Each structure stands twice: as structure tokens, then as C-alpha cells.
Amino acid sequence: MRVLHLIDPGSPGGGASTLHLLEEVTSRLRSAQHDVLILGHRAHRELAERCGVRTIGELSSPTFFPKSGRRALRTLLQVRAAAGIRYDLIHTWTARATLLASVTAPETKRLATLFVGPVSNFETRLLTAALERHPAPILNPVPAVQHEYHSLGLPRRHLSILPPGVNPEAVEFASRETVRQRWEIEDDEFAIGLLSEPLTWADARQAAETLTRLAHTGRRVRLIMHHRAARRGEGDRWLRQLGQSHLAVIDDELAEPWRAVNGLDAAITIGDEADEMDLAESGSPFAVLTGGGRRIRPLPSVLPLLWAMAAGVPIVAPKSTSIAAIAREGEQGLFVPPGDINAVCDRLSRLYDDETLCHRIGAAARERAQRDFHISAFCVRLKEAYELHLADRPVRVLAEDDDPIIEQITHVPSKYALR
Incomplete structure (x- = not known):
């Protein structure tokens, strides 16, 4: 399994804590090969390296909406494919990276881990439209964040809870x-x-x-x-x-x-x-x-x-x-x-x-x-989420009914967590 990780340290949810979590994932999940691409500029790449993340480079062009951003990522994927490097999965860690992957590589299996809730702006509406056209599982850390993405109109079957982890x-x-x-x-x-x-x-x-x-x-x-x-x-x-x-x-x-x-x-x-x-x-x-x-x-x-x-x-x-x-x-x-x-x-x-x-x-x-919330448990659950998605099996969701999760659950019981 080869995974391409996309993260934008300059956007909400892509900060140092998420970068450190990404570093733990890439170093602990040795059954997969990991490449990390930074969406941003040199300072963002330096922050990632300060957090221990080894990157293959950064895309400094606009990362959403302008054609140059999509063209840059598409070119990179084509160059890597010509060198015999093909990705089984694209894992995105911010909403902006998720949008870019959705419109650039819809044919590749994608999975998103989003730690912060959405904001109300044009980019969020673009993300919702892209995911409706090219669905991908979204893993949220807590029910409150999941509820906010569901309120945007995203089907609950695409939203799952993956409890966060720290070392x-x-x-x-x-x-x-x-x-x-x-x-x-x-x-x-x-x-x-x-x-x-x-x-x-x-x-x-x-x-x-x-x-x-x-x-x-x-x-x-x-x-x-x-x-x-x-x-x-x-x-x-x-x-x-x-x-x-x-x-x-x-x-x-x-x-x-x-x-x-x-x-x-x-x-x-x-x-x-x-x-x-x-x-x-x-x-x-x-x-x-x-x-x-x-x-x-x-x-x-x-x-x-x-x-x-x-x-x-x-x-x-x-x-x-x-x-x-x-x-x-x-x-x-x-x-x-x-x-x-x-x-x-x-x-x-x-x-x-x-x-x-x-x-x-x-x-x-x-x-x-x-x-x-140990990092080891997070990595085990994430690995299973990878395997479920690659096998075209649904990633487990927190609840199946139509009641608002934010009203229904005040604590995440372990039986609902991804295993």
C-alpha cells in the first residue's frame, strides 16, 4: 500500500499538532509506504520538518479553485506515475487539501481526516459540491465536528469517528x-x-x-x-x-x-x-x-x-x-x-x-x-480504515439514525470508535 498525504499547514486544522500526528502515522504504519506533500510555501515545509515530517516537496501555487493549483498536483502525480510510483490512496488532512484532491484525482481512492469544523465561506461550498460528486470517507475526531459536516449536507454514511491520538x-x-x-x-x-x-x-x-x-x-x-x-x-x-x-x-x-x-x-x-x-x-x-x-x-x-x-x-x-x-x-x-x-x-x-x-x-x-487517546490506538484504527476503504467496504459511522448526533451523544463510547 502506498499513501500520499496532503496537508496545508496554513489552513485551519493543519497546524503543528496535526503535523505531529501525521509524523507519528508515517513512522508507525510501516506496512504502508508514505509520501507527504505540503500545500503551501517554504515556511510551511520547514514547520512540517520541525515537527518531524519528512516531505517530498511542496506545492506553492494556489491550492484551490485556480487551475494552476490543480494542474500542479496533476503534473506531480503524472511524473510520479512515470517513475513507477502510483498511489493506492490519497489521505488529506485539511479541508483545502481535501478539496484539491477531490477535483484533481477523483479516480484515486481518497480519505480525509479533518480535526476542525467547517466555516461558512465559498471554499466550504466548493468542498461540499466536490464531495457530493466524488464521495470519500471523512474521519472526524469527535461527534461535534462530525455533526457540523453533516449539517453541510454531507451524507452521514461518509462521516466516521476516529478518536484523536497523542504520544x-x-x-x-x-x-x-x-x-x-x-x-x-x-x-x-x-x-x-x-x-x-x-x-x-x-x-x-x-x-x-x-x-x-x-x-x-x-x-x-x-x-x-x-x-x-x-x-x-x-x-x-x-x-x-x-x-x-x-x-x-x-x-x-x-x-x-x-x-x-x-x-x-x-x-x-x-x-x-x-x-x-x-x-x-x-x-x-x-x-x-x-x-x-x-x-x-x-x-x-x-x-x-x-x-x-x-x-x-x-x-x-x-x-x-x-x-x-x-x-x-x-x-x-x-x-x-x-x-x-x-x-x-x-x-x-x-x-x-x-x-x-x-x-x-x-x-x-x-x-x-x-x-x-494513545497514538498507538489511533494508528491501529487508521490502518483498519485504510484497509476497509481500499477493499470497498464502508468505513464504520457513529450513528445510523437521523437524530442530530450533537444532541444525542455527549461522550464518545469506545464501542462506537473505529477499531
Whole structure:
């Protein structure tokens, strides 16, 4: 079996966490030969190589809609075929790569693993039309993401659940002492990491307000965030106005969570109003442009939070079906109503004040990540998905009835997972 992997690191869902997962797949599934093609430019290829991915090159031309993008991939496939290299399967890891493969090589068997939900734009409508014409299985990490793709009109028989995976051994890449020395923070300071993929989903403004509220109570806290976090300029101004700019640390290695999570005491994920608004319900004329009220930004990947769990770091996250698929409230993490800063402050205060609670939740999170989301299980399930698809057998779906999955399931039982 020879597999061509297509990934676009510059689009939602193609970030470092997904690249690291791709590296694990290509190194562990030795029964297949793997080639990885980057859709993007040199910086994207360098990011992939930094994550351990060995590539055969990159397509720097436009990767969707313009004919040059399709022509470039078609030419590459023809050149490889002339050299005796033919692919049994094309595995795409982002929506944009899935669209490109669908319109360029519809005759080749294709399979997509999409970790983030769709957004409402012209590209998404193109993807839906392409998959309706040339169907291919889509593997989603949690039911919430699956539900959003189903809401686009994709048949549920083409949508399957493949629980995500992380390698707990990778978090040992950097020790706690090394990471905190890089951040220049003291041992008794409580480090809070703002995690997200895509990076621009995380709201630095709300995180900064949460930080200052905790600091005003006398708690020694620090916020670690990426420079690409949404509304970071507003967050910086907020901290400067209160004279607390020193409490925030900008670390771009947070985009590669396994390099940073060991230094954290808690991990949070906070989005702004654009992630929750429903323009259809508000009667906004922009509802037509955004697909009838679907979110402007994609439903984020759960992979960064899984990395935190693998390191034994308790998570504080919005209560949603997506998060409930990887953690149970009060056991592996603490949940808050979406957009409720007061609740975020309360949960972080509990973790700060109760060291026993913090360690208990962190230990349970580590055990859950190792038991249910280990990279070995992910690779075994993916290998079977490959074999089922190549044998023209349907890839198992989560549910067969017409009830909305997001309403029906709040946790992914193991009996529904791909085996």
C-alpha cells in the first residue's frame, strides 16, 4: 500500500499538532509506504520538518479553485506515475487539501481526516459540491465536528469517528524546569497556557482579563500565549493600562504543545463572541453570507488540550460536546459556560488554591489520555480504515439514525470508535 498525504499547514486544522500526528502515522504504519506533500510555501515545509515530517516537496501555487493549483498536483502525480510510483490512496488532512484532491484525482481512492469544523465561506461550498460528486470517507475526531459536516449536507454514511491520538512520551521533549526557565517565571508562580488550534481561535483579550482578576486577589499567576492569538493587541493594551504587562509571556512554541505543556499548571481555551454568534437567529442580513448562521471560525481541534492532558495538566474549557468527548467534567477537567469569564476565574482559583484538586484532575487527565487517546490506538484504527476503504467496504459511522448526533451523544463510547 502506498499513501500520499496532503496537508496545508496554513489552513485551519493543519497546524503543528496535526503535523505531529501525521509524523507519528508515517513512522508507525510501516506496512504502508508514505509520501507527504505540503500545500503551501517554504515556511510551511520547514514547520512540517520541525515537527518531524519528512516531505517530498511542496506545492506553492494556489491550492484551490485556480487551475494552476490543480494542474500542479496533476503534473506531480503524472511524473510520479512515470517513475513507477502510483498511489493506492490519497489521505488529506485539511479541508483545502481535501478539496484539491477531490477535483484533481477523483479516480484515486481518497480519505480525509479533518480535526476542525467547517466555516461558512465559498471554499466550504466548493468542498461540499466536490464531495457530493466524488464521495470519500471523512474521519472526524469527535461527534461535534462530525455533526457540523453533516449539517453541510454531507451524507452521514461518509462521516466516521476516529478518536484523536497523542504520544505521551513526546511531552518529555522538554522538562518543566527547562520550559519555565525559558519563560523566566518562578517555581511558585501558577502558569496558565492559552491553547488552541487554529491559533487565531484563542481570545487573548478575555484571557488577559481573567489573568488580571486573578492577580488582583493576590495570586501569583502568569499567562502563556502565542503571538497569533486573537485580539492580542487588545489584551496587551488591557495589561498595560493596569500596569501588569509583565504577567503575560509570549511563546510561539506554544503552537507545538509538546514543547511547552510540561511547564504549565493549567491549560485554558477561550474563544471570543465570533465563535458563538448565530447570525440566523439574530436576523442579521449577513446570515446569508455566513451560511445561515454557522460560526465564522471553525470548531477548534481538541488536540492541544489532549497534549495538556497527556502531560498531567488540568484543563479549563467551555462546556461543549466537543470537549466532553475527551474529558469528563470534574474528573479530567473543569468546564465553564462559553464566554463566561467569571466562571473561568472561579475554576482557575479552585485549581490555584487546592493543590490536591489540581494534582488529582491532572493525574486523571494523564491516565485518560494514555488509555483512550494513545497514538498507538489511533494508528491501529487508521490502518483498519485504510484497509476497509481500499477493499470497498464502508468505513464504520457513529450513528445510523437521523437524530442530530450533537444532541444525542455527549461522550464518545469506545464501542462506537473505529477499531
